[in-house]
Amino acid sequence: MSEEKGASNNERLLNAAREDHADLLEEILEEDDVDINYKDGLGNTALHYAVQRGSENVIEKILECEGCDVDLQNRVDGATPLHLACQLEDDDARATMIWHLLEAGANMRIKDKHGSIAEDLLPGDDEDNKKLFRDYQATNAIAADDIAEDSDGEPGSGSDED
Template structure:
């Protein structure tokens, strides 16, 4: 499946992420030397950005399982990470929550600011306290971990 209708596996990777197409992703992932998991389009979005942006939970899970995926890749337009995209997905708050939780579980950093100096929590819909709480806890956990790493042991 290296090329289908002229599309490379890198291009198909982005389309499959947008459309939550597990079949296409699984097929691509069986051909390890034919794609770049961190391939970005002209505006810098990776498959992870698109899966998060479009609420493609199944695609996101498959992508996260691939080696060397850059979970905090920033796009060119607004310097947003997949986590920034995930918090802006409002079609289904429960899917958005699951996507954000998965990204955090895989190591996404909720402290990264976009071009407008906004962290993902600043982009959360004002009524979505559950998602804000999840991001606050993740941020706090990273800060505690950082300060613990600075602690001097006797």
């Protein structure tokens, strides 16, 4: 008599994200043997599936997890969750997913296998999200400029005084 092995917690995690089942996802995340960045055969994570589904409750729970990598690329197109978010047909879901990912620090400069950054995949008339990308790019540029360097090129106070 052979015992059938059930789905692992990682597989259950992906399924909960695919099915927009926030309560089940939360229950699975309480287990010790769950990898929030677990990839299936296509290279998709729970975050990829939550974004594709446009599930705000699920994406919020995933992004709260320590160690969640928002920039993992899948094997099919080399798409990050941000690439997928930009391709959502529903305007509200697209805006919500993009906002959450940018807030979580998603890298806007990653190119997929076709050489496209996520912003390239936005519909041509999506001015609100194009502005959101510009705002985050400006914020990131300002944050990088805030790092002062000493005259010897080492980070520091920016003062030449000894």
